[in-house]
Amino acid sequence: MSLDAPAAPAPQTRRRGPVDPRLWQYSRSARGYLVLTVVLSLVVTATVVVSALMIGTVLAGVITDPTARSVGAWSAELIVLACAIAVRTVATWAHTRYAHRSASRVIGELRAEVLTAATALPSRELDPRRDEVATVLTRGIEGLRAYLTGYLPALLLAVTVTPLTLLVILFVDTTSAVVVVITLPLIPIFMILVGLLTKGRAAASLKTMTALSAQLLDLLAGLPTLRALGRERGPERRVRELGDAHRRTTMASLRVAFLSSMVLELLATLSVALVAVSIGLRLVFGDMGLRAGVIALVLAPEVYLPLRMVGAQFHAADDGMAAADKAFGVLDEHSESGRAAMSAVPAGPVVLRGVGVRTRAGSAPRGLDATLEAARVTVFTGANGAGKSTALQLILGLAEPDEGEVTVGGTPVRDLDRVRWWRELTWLPQHPVLIPGTLRENLDLTGPLDAHPELVDKACAATGFDQVLAELPDGWDTRVGVGGLGLSLGQRQRLALTRLLLSDSRLVLLDEPTAHLDPETEARVLASVRALAARGATVVMVGHRPTVLAAGDTVVTVASDSGVPA
Known part of the structure; x- marks a missing residue:
């Protein structure tokens, strides 16, 4: 029976930072994946720093010391460099291997918990939200895969690689570190500006997709009746309009994503160029050593790379996080309304x-x-x-x-x-x-x-x-x-x-x-x-x-x- 109760508005869920703690609360696999990603991010950070130090040491020594231009003279440094590259390769391969597996497990766990929570809701609360919940469970929550395999690793690299490599640059060349400190905030500033421009686009895309799915399901359910009445071609205009609306919303999001990626790449390229020009001029005039200049030049792109990756992956993961917010809303409501049930049904009328x-x-x-x-x-x-x-x-x-x-x-x-x-x-x-x-x-x-x-x-x-x-x-x-x-x-x-x-x-x-x-x-x-x-x-x-x-x-x-x- 369909009740005449007013449609209960979906609870307003607010994303709690770039890493929503509710994801780790509701998924055991997500917690394990987070620990693995943090460990591998630290390993990658260490290999980046070690590789830069070894490259700077070997390159500066070969150029400045004519007597040490044989492979044997730098065998220890070359072995360390090879090990660092090998470890970084293995760490990247391991993360790529387990990221998709973990993402599938996390999505499966969340889908099962949301389905359980949705079926436990009173029918008056579930009825006005069933189309939204169905869309989240079938298609929307799959967008979390891009968040878990792309955005989250990039974010962890941004909080590990960026500050540690900047600290190493500060020790070897203060001037380059100052240039990086001045230019580095430009990337998050433009990320915020682009985020303000795209605010609500993911939610609008999910809303349009929900309406389209509901319309199609209703059409399929009533198609025998429509055919019997000769009205089977009536709703096609509305379905086409919904499809066009979803296409326009998706293309608008893609245009902004491509634009933001181009802006971030341009900013990072110009910032690295400023560091390189500063190092080159000071090397020409003899104001700095070659080893410090090479180390700073090798590490400079590594400082900006994680932030560029975060910006590039953000839009790919935004749709999934919008659907996850809806899913977490159902789970939060279920957990807040949970009560300790009696173990036995009492006798009586x-x-x-x-x-x-x-x-x-x-x-x-x-x-x-x-x-x-x-x-x-x-x-x-x-x-x-x-x-x-x-x-x-x-x-x-x-x-x-x-x-x-x-x-x-x-x-x-x-x-x-x-x-x-x-x-x-x-x-x-x-x-x-x-x-x-x-x-x-x-x-x-x-x-x-x-x-x-x-x-x-x-x-x-x-x-x-x-x-x-x-x-x-x-x-x-x-x-x-x-x-x-x-x-x-x-x-x-x-x-x-x-x-x-x-x-x-x-x-x-x-x-x-x-x-x-x-x-x-x-x-x-x-x-x-x-x-x-x-x-x-x-x-x-x-x-x-x-x-x-x-x-x-x-x-x-x-x-x-x-x-x-x-």
């Missing part, structure tokens, strides 16, 4: 006391009071839209009341362990749930029933499903599609009722159970429902027909103040 659920136009239901006792049939009746099906969802724990309370044996439903509570009950919604497969597989959802074929035959006779089986050539082996495709509405209802009558649950909830049934079958079904109550089950039905009302021991009129006539 189900009581609704002053229950109300707010909607756009008021409350439906409003002020609902009812006591659902064992071995009795309670019927909820009232006008359409008064909140009868919503009352069943409150009992199930799929929604929470805005007013009043629903208790089981004196314990609020919200404090029960949902899995244990759902094992105690059976629910027949307005639209029965059937899985793709055979009729036998759908029947076995309540448990294997081959050991009691006489009970199955009795339930089929009570619902009239035995007549349906007689008309099907394959009987119980007849296959149905998604949602019971291949069966009529009445046949689906009879199969669902058969499944329900075979249940031994203590609480049975039926929403319009005799819809699509003829009077004779309805009478048999109501008699079977009465038999369930006679066995000690608590039975709650939603209905309008006089025959359904007559089958109840207690009739509760559900009212609302949302403008629905009583």
Whole structure:
């Protein structure tokens, strides 16, 4: 049932710095990957510094000392240089090898946690956000791969390689270090300016993609109806408009990304050129040693490189982080609303006391009071839209009341362990749930029933499903599609009722159970429902027909103040 509650706005999540701590909180693999990346970044930093020192020492010695121009004279330095290059190569290879594996594990863990958290949300909160959550889970969160494999390593290199190499330059040549210190802030300044220019583009792209996905899913779901009415070509214009909007948003983001990369490369090139010119002039006039000049010149590009990589990778990872913000919002909301559930479901009646659920136009239901006792049939009746099906969802724990309370044996439903509570009950919604497969597989959802074929035959006779089986050539082996495709509405209802009558649950909830049934079958079904109550089950039905009302021991009129006539 779709509730008339106002669409709950998605919680506003704010990214908490370039490395969102929630990523490490919700993913164990992310924590291990972070440690590995930090270690490898430090290794790369050490190899960069050692390589620069060895190159400067060997090159300056060969040029300034004519007697030391043989390989043997510099064997120790060359061996150290070769080891540094080899270690840097291995570290880069190791990170590349494990980065994609770790990214896949992190994305898988987050996808599973978001899916678990989303399914635990009350239906009133999940319904207005299902398209957004579906887009994040299917496509959006995959953008985290670029963040984990590109942006994060570049960021860690920026906080390790850049300051350490700058410190080495300061020791060997103060003037070059001053030039670097003056020019280095230009790169983050322009990164910030570009970031302000692109602010909101990733969120806009995700929003457009969500709308397009939702439109396509709705179109595919309703395509048979549209074709039957000859309107299958009507929505194509809207879908094309959404596709064009997504293309324009994506291309705009790519243009800014290319522009920012060009700006950062130009700034880094000019900054290194200033350092090189300064070193060259001072070498010409004899104001500095060749070794210091070579070391500073080799390390200068390494100072700017990590920042350039951060700028280049930022836009590639921005879409993924925008989707991750949405995912973390669902996880944060779930963790904040988590409660310690009871280990067992208490015995006693189900009581609704002053229950109300707010909607756009008021409350439906409003002020609902009812006591659902064992071995009795309670019927909820009232006008359409008064909140009868919503009352069943409150009992199930799929929604929470805005007013009043629903208790089981004196314990609020919200404090029960949902899995244990759902094992105690059976629910027949307005639209029965059937899985793709055979009729036998759908029947076995309540448990294997081959050991009691006489009970199955009795339930089929009570619902009239035995007549349906007689008309099907394959009987119980007849296959149905998604949602019971291949069966009529009445046949689906009879199969669902058969499944329900075979249940031994203590609480049975039926929403319009005799819809699509003829009077004779309805009478048999109501008699079977009465038999369930006679066995000690608590039975709650939603209905309008006089025959359904007559089958109840207690009739509760559900009212609302949302403008629905009583």
